[in-house]
Amino acid sequence: MDTAYLSTSPATATSGASPLVSVRRVSKQFANGTLAVRDVDLDLGAGEFISLLGPSGCGKSTLLRMIAGLANPSTGTIEWNGAASDGASGGRPDLGFVFQDPTLMPWANALSNVMLPLTLKHVPKREAAERAAEMLALVGLKGFEKSYPRELSGGMKMRVSIARALVMRPKILLMDEPFAALDEITRHRLNDDLLQLWWKERFTAVFVTHSVFESVYLSQRIVVMAARPGRVMADFAVDAPYPRDDLFRTSADYASLCRLASGRLKEAIGS
Numbered sequence: 001m002d003t004a005y006l007s008t009s010p011a012t013a014t015s016g017a018s019p020l021v022s023v024r025r026v027s028k029q030f031a032n033g034t035l036a037v038r039d040v041d042l043d044l045g046a047g048e049f050i051s052l053l054g055p056s057g058c059g060k061s062t063l064l065r066m067i068a069g070l071a072n073p074s075t076g077t078i079e080w081n082g083a084a085s086d087g088a089s090g091g092r093p094d095l096g097f098v099f100q101d102p103t104l105m106p107w108a109n110a111l112s113n114v115m116l117p118l119t120l121k122h123v124p125k126r127e128a129a130e131r132a133a134e135m136l137a138l139v140g141l142k143g144f145e146k147s148y149p150r151e152l153s154g155g156m157k158m159r160v161s162i163a164r165a166l167v168m169r170p171k172i173l174l175m176d177e178p179f180a181a182l183d184e185i186t187r188h189r190l191n192d193d194l195l196q197l198w199w200k201e202r203f204t205a206v207f208v209t210h211s212v213f214e215s216v217y218l219s220q221r222i223v224v225m226a227a228r229p230g231r232v233m234a235d236f237a238v239d240a241p242y243p244r245d246d247l248f249r250t251s252a253d254y255a256s257l258c259r260l261a262s263g264r265l266k267e268a269i270g271s
């Protein structure tokens with residue numbers, strides 16, 4: 001992928017502007033009585049890179065799925081650009097969602113997998129193929145258009161999944177532990193490539209992770225959650241410029257930011 005992204009901090013357009021998404025006193029109780037999320041208030045600014053960090057079972061995925069409209073809050077509201085979502089698609093702009101599993105169609109090649117959202121929107125086949133090929137190139141898979149999922153590595157499959165999520169050029173990309181199943185080297189590479197994509201495409205990124213290291217490396221802002229019931233315990237900025245690369249990953253600044261985030265997470269779990 002193109003490594004020449006600029007060394008200034010991305011314009012997040014958050015200061016003074018109204019947030020892209022406002023989560024207000026949102027709770028989710030499942031039919032079996034589990035209170036997965038309680039009273040969450042959260043603003044997501046346009047262009048921000050935000051991580052939801054917390055232990056297993058603290059409601060990160062449930063919150064992300066509610067933001068995506070894949071589940072409805074039991075109480076509270078989620079507003080998009082000031083318009084309340086009706087639980088279907090009301091007020092919600094195009095969004096991309098990346099699951100932990102790449103969820104590709106095994107019988108279709110990489111290009112057809114990425115074309116799927118365009119095909120569903122009846123974009124003419126030729127245009128869809130061009131846009132999908134462009135997106136595959138952006139995620140570093142030029143030359144693999146005709147490869148089937150079984151011929152791709154875990155990291156490559158995840159790249160296809162990200163290309164599919166971004167092919168509609170959504171305003172927001174929601175990612176639910178997309179790299180958790182990958183080895184460390186692949187994960188680091190995908191983290192780097194994701195940051196470059198974010199820089200280029202300027203979408204709002206919401207990234208669910210268990211990993212302090214990953215959240216600090218990627219994010220401008222970390223929202224720490226705790227379990228039983230799932231709730232927000234801390235919300236703080238990661239004060240380090242972009243680009244973030246291997247130099248940052250081995251720096252004293254990164255180590256101290258990880259220590260800080262780790263302390264916040266421990267406090268959250270402890271409480």
Ligand SMILES: Nc1ncnc2c1ncn2[C@@H]1O[C@H](COP(=O)(O)OP(=O)(O)OP(=O)(O)O)[C@@H](O)[C@H]1O
Binds near residue numbers: 054055059061063
């Ligand atoms: N469909 C469901 N029905 C009942 N309980 C559920 C359902 N989905 C999730 N839960 C419960 O809600 C709580 C929050 O789950 P959720 O998956 O959102 O947490 P998480 O922080 O994403 O966890 P992990 O990091 O392990 O994926 C958990 O106690 C979970 O068991």
